[in-house]
Amino acid sequence: MAKKWIQGATEHAHGQFRRKAEAAGESxxxxxEEHKGDKGKTGAQARLALTLMGTHHKSPAxxxxxxxxxxx
Numbered sequence: 001m002a003k004k005w006i007q008g009a010t011e012h013a014h015g016q017f018r019r020k021a022e023a024a025g026e027s028x029x030x031x032x033e034e035h036k037g038d039k040g041k042t043g044a045q046a047r048l049a050l051t052l053m054g055t056h057h058k059s060p061a062x063x064x065x066x067x068x069x070x071x072x
Contacts (some may be wrong), residue, residue, distance in 0.1 A: 009048055017045040029053060 020042065025046035028049060035046040 006052065013045070017042075017049055020045075 002003055017032075021028045024031055026034070029065050032046040032049040032053070036050060037043065038046065
């Protein structure tokens with residue numbers, strides 16, 4: 001998989017999906033859940049939005065001490 005695939009996937013988007021959600025009067029997550037099964041560009045944008053909402057970045061402390069605070 002490419003290292004910076006998110007930049008390539010969102011290169012031409014510039015908030016299009018968020019504007020669609022606002023026009024529908026919904027949050028981005030609600031709109032994405034509603035349209036994730038759609039075909040075409042909106043469905044692809046919805047699936048990508050849900051994927052990106054599910055990614056979590058580690059805090060600097062978790063990077064330095066990855067096993068701290070985990071129960072065995």
